[in-house]
Amino acid sequence: MTVRKALDGQAIALMLLLCFLWGLQQVVLKATAADIAPVFQIGLRSGLAAILVGLLMVARQERMRVSDGIWRPGIVVGLLFGLEFLLVAEGLRHTSASHMVVFLYTAPIFAALGLHWKLPAERLSAAQWSGIALAFAGLALAFFGRSQGAATAPGNMLWGDLLGLLGGMAWGATTVVVRTTRLAGAPATQTLLYQLVAAFVMLVVAAFLTDQTHINSTPQVWASLAFQSVVVSFASFLVWFWLLRKYLASRLGVFSFLTPLFGIVLGGWLLSEPIEPSFLMGAVPVLVGIVLVSGGTWFTHALKGLAK
DSSP states (O other): OOOOBOOOHHHHHHHHHHHHHHHHHHHHHHHTTTTBOHHHHHHHHHHHHHHHHHHHHHHTTOOOOOTTSTHHHHHHHHHHHHHHHHHHHHHTTTSOHHHHHHHHTTHHHHHHHHHHHHOGGGOOOHHHHHHHHHHHHHHHHHHHSOOSOOSSOHHHHHHHHHHHHHHHHHHHHHHHHHHHSGGGGSOHHHHHHHHHHHHHHHHHHHHHHTTOOOBOOOHHHHHHHHIIIIIIIIIIHHHHHHHHHHBOHHHHHHGGGHHHHHHHHHHHHHSOOOOOHHHHHHHHHHHHHHHHHHTHHHHHHHHHHHHO
16 A cells, blocks of 8 residues: 655645646636637647657556446546536636636535545545635635626626636546546546547537637747647646655645636736736635645644644
8 A cells, every 4th residue: 555645845846836837827828819719729738638648658558448447437537627628718718817727726625525425534524614615605705796897897707707617616526536436546647548538529629619720820829739738738737646646635735725826926917917806805715715625634633733
C-alpha cells in the first residue's frame, strides 16, 4: 500500500505553478475568443493533448485496459469531462474569465457531496458541512447581488455564470465516478485519455453544429493552442496525477482555492475585466468554503492536535 506524504517544498511549488496555470487558462480562452471560439479551441486542444497522451503510453508500452469492463466508467467520465468544457466554452461567451474560474472551481464541493453519499470513508465532517453552507451562501450573493453597471449585460452574465456552475457540477461528478469505479485503480494516462478523446469529439461536433469553427490565424491563437494543449491539458494534468500518488490529497486540495484567486487577478490585469464588489463579496465565502471542504479532515485533526 502506498503511503502518501505531507506536503514538502517541491509539492508546494508545483501546486502554486499548477494553480497559476489553471487560473490562466480561462483568461487565455477569453482573450482569443474573437479569433477562435472557445468551444472549438477546447475541442482542438483536447485532440492534440490526446495524441500526446497516446504517444506517452506507447513510449511506456502501456496498453488500454478494456477486458475488465473499465471502458464503461471510462466512457462516463469522458462524457462528463466533455460536458464540463462544453459548458465552460459556452459560458465564456457570456461571462468574464474571472467569474468563470470561480464558479467552475466549486467542483470540490459537489465532489465532496457525491462522495459523502457514495463512500462511507468520505463522510463529511462538521467543518466540511460548514464550508458547503458558506460556499452556497456566497454563490447566492454572487449571483443575485450583482450591480447593473457591468460591461457585459447582467442577464447574459448571469447565464454565463450559471453555465460555469453547471460545469463545476459536471467536474465534481467526474471525480465521483473516478473514485467509486474501477477507474480508481487505472493508470492516470488511461483515465485522462478517455476524457480527452470524448471532449475532442463532443466539442468539435458542437463547434460544427453551431458554426463556430472559424479561425483567424494569428500568433496569439497558435500560442494559445500550444499552451492549452501541451501545458494545460497534457503536462499539468499528468503532474497533478503524479502529486496525487505521492502526497495527501486533502493537503493538495486546500490549494484549489488559489486557482480562482489567480483567475480573478489575471482577468482584471490582462483583460481589464471589471471586478464587481458584489461578486467579490460572494466569491470570498465561496473560496473559504472550498478550503474547508477540501481540507476539512486536515483542519479537524489540526484543531484536535491544538486542543491536546
